[in-house]
Amino acid sequence: MICQGCGQKPATLHFTKILNGQKTEFHLCENCAREKGELLPGGSNGFSIHNLLSGLLNFEPNPSYGEATSYHQLQCKTCGLTYSQFTKGGRFGCSDCYSYFKHQLDPLFRRIHGNTSHSGKVPARSGGAIKLKRELEKLKQELQQSIAREEFERAAQLRDRIRDLEKNISQDHL
Amino acid sequence: MDLQKFINNAVSNWMSGEGEASDIVISSRIRLARNIKSLPFPFLATDSQAEEVLQKIEHILKSAKFDEKLELIKMEELTPLEKRVLVEKHLISPNLASESRKGAVILSDDESISIMINEEDHLRIQCLFPGLQLKEAKKLSDKIDDIFEEHLNYAFDEQRGFLTCCPTNAGTGLRASVMMHLPALVITQQINRILSAINQVGLVVRGLYGEGSEAMGNLFQISNQITLGQSEDEIVDNLYSVVKQIIEHERQARKNLMENSGLHIRDRIFRSYGILSYARVMESKEASQRLSDVRLGIDLGMIKNVSPTVLNELMIMIQPGFLQQYAGGILSPEQRDERRAKLIRERLQMENMN
Numbered sequence: 001m002i003c004q005g006c007g008q009k010p011a012t013l014h015f016t017k018i019l020n021g022q023k024t025e026f027h028l029c030e031n032c033a034r035e036k037g038e039l040l041p042g043g044s045n046g047f048s049i050h051n052l053l054s055g056l057l058n059f060e061p062n063p064s065y066g067e068a069t070s071y072h073q074l075q076c077k078t079c080g081l082t083y084s085q086f087t088k089g090g091r092f093g094c095s096d097c098y099s100y101f102k103h104q105l106d107p108l109f110r111r112i113h114g115n116t117s118h119s120g121k122v123p124a125r126s127g128g129a130i131k132l133k134r135e136l137e138k139l140k141q142e143l144q145q146s147i148a149r150e151e152f153e154r155a156a157q158l159r160d161r162i163r164d165l166e167k168n169i170s171q172d173h174l
Numbered sequence: 175m176d177l178q179k180f181i182n183n184a185v186s187n188w189m190s191g192e193g194e195a196s197d198i199v200i201s202s203r204i205r206l207a208r209n210i211k212s213l214p215f216p217f218l219a220t221d222s223q224a225e226e227v228l229q230k231i232e233h234i235l236k237s238a239k240f241d242e243k244l245e246l247i248k249m250e251e252l253t254p255l256e257k258r259v260l261v262e263k264h265l266i267s268p269n270l271a272s273e274s275r276k277g278a279v280i281l282s283d284d285e286s287i288s289i290m291i292n293e294e295d296h297l298r299i300q301c302l303f304p305g306l307q308l309k310e311a312k313k314l315s316d317k318i319d320d321i322f323e324e325h326l327n328y329a330f331d332e333q334r335g336f337l338t339c340c341p342t343n344a345g346t347g348l349r350a351s352v353m354m355h356l357p358a359l360v361i362t363q364q365i366n367r368i369l370s371a372i373n374q375v376g377l378v379v380r381g382l383y384g385e386g387s388e389a390m391g392n393l394f395q396i397s398n399q400i401t402l403g404q405s406e407d408e409i410v411d412n413l414y415s416v417v418k419q420i421i422e423h424e425r426q427a428r429k430n431l432m433e434n435s436g437l438h439i440r441d442r443i444f445r446s447y448g449i450l451s452y453a454r455v456m457e458s459k460e461a462s463q464r465l466s467d468v469r470l471g472i473d474l475g476m477i478k479n480v481s482p483t484v485l486n487e488l489m490i491m492i493q494p495g496f497l498q499q500y501a502g503g504i505l506s507p508e509q510r511d512e513r514r515a516k517l518i519r520e521r522l523q524m525e526n527m528n
Contacts (some may be wrong), residue, residue, distance in 0.1 A: 006175075007505075030459075031457070031511075032507065043406070075335060078214075090340065091215065091217060091294075091340055092337070092339055093214055093217075094213070094214040094215055094218065095212075095215075095329030095331075098344075099330060099331075105341075109344070109402055112341055112400075112402075113400045113402040113403050114400065114403065115345075115402050115403025116333070116403070117334070117335075117403065118332070118335025118336075118344075118346070119403060119404065120335060120404070120405040120409075121316075121346060121405070121406055123319075123323045123328050124320070124323060124324075125324065126323070126327055126328045126329075127330050130330075130332045133207075150507065154299075
């Protein structure tokens with residue numbers, strides 16, 4: 001079969017499009033298909049990561065939600081995206097969706113990343129309080145270790161640093 | 175436009191052929207996805223909200239202290255062809271070029287920094303370096319990220335990290351990728367075994383233009399899949415060590431090829447060089463394959479009068495956007511095949527004159 005685009009090369013790609021019940025067939029060579037954008041990398045006709053995700057998202061509802069609050073009725077109050085839309089599109093509408101869909105997300109993140117919580121960079125400003133909290137946890141662990149090793153001088157230093165840090169945190173109302 | 179001027183315009187820093195293992199690793203890229211708290215992600219944003227994002231970023235660009243000279247280019251100011259050229263140079267995504275509203279890109283002079291605005295996320299900070307320079311690219315992207323963070327309230331959550339539009343980017347928002355030229359592993363048919371091993375350690379392999387594109391000219395892009403639960407350094411170290419191993423495999427395969435079928439490899443390489451030097455019509459698939467052969471010939475010391483960076487350049491310049499940019503107008507696929515052959519011939523002749 002000859003390509004319908006250039007009428008010269010053999011057609012190697014065959015598409016069927018159904019739009020409003022109207023079926024159209026295309027037989028194109030690779031060049032013409034690219035030209036028409038059917039094969040353009042990342043083009044809207046291509047199979048995208050979001051299509052794939054929507055498959056991952058349609059899993060069983062969390063049992064802690066009764067039948068009355070079906071998980072499909074969940075909605076982000078900030079941007080209005082429903083959980084049902086999220087499962088179809090595979091994209092969050094805004095950062096608050098992460099809180100509104102919180103209870104549904106652990107299985108999803110486990111499937112994608114094999115993990116549910118972040119252990120990387122904490123931004124200085126937006127994560128200031130978190131940074132202090134993480135530092136505090138680290139110091140408390142060190143304190144326990146130095147007590148166990150009977151390094152009391154070091155333990156006293158750590159205790160003072162923990163007190164300072166806790167004072168900072170409470171002053172900042174964090 | 176004369177060829178030399180066109181080449182000067184076409185070449186980005188990442189094509190310069192510098193950096194560790196540049197005989198096998200073409201480029202290293204780090205991308206950070208970031209969003210502004212309290213504004214919907216670009217696909218849901220109204221025009222005025224998207225404009226707000228753009229204005230905030232423009233303001234930071236003017237007021238903050240960046241070491242590099244950065245310039246903001248709005249997508250609406252570019253012709254479709256100019257956008258396509260930026261995609262082919264890997265400076266913007268096809269998505270930003272075709273679908274974004276109020277989309278823009280910030281570029282540094284040498285194009286090693288490109289920051290997309292209003293793509294899938296509000297901000298996508300990218301640093302692209304030649305050769306294996308993942309750690310350097312990470313350091314630079316981290317620095318730029320810190321500067322933006324001084325002026326913006328990022329969407330960040332203690333448990334989920336940086337909050338991104340797509341759940342596949344949440345956590346660090348970091349995608350590290352390395353573009354590798356692996357002809358010997360392809361010729362010796364070891365590539366599939368290696369690629370499936372790569373998939374098992376949380377890394378993914380893609381073609382030259384990312385998601386959904388095939389591997390052209392034996393070029394493979396390897397990147398991390400996991401962004402949540404691993405730190406930035408772990409992600410980069412993991413990719414770095416896998417890439418180092420692939421480099422070793424490729425080097426070994428090249429050595430074996432030379433020892434066991436030197437004559438056939440030599441024949442294949444010089445045939446490709448001959449065809450590239452004299453052909454009058456050249457489709458992009460064939461061009462990529464022949465360029466890959468010549469590049470291998472240079473790396474193996476068989477072809478001495480062509481600089482390896484020419485191949486990095488040509489891989490980009492033979493793409494449809496560049497060909498049309500050079501021709502100064504829209505070309506049909508047949509015209510492009512002719513122009514492509516001509517451009518390669520002229521470019522290789524220039525090398526011989528040097």
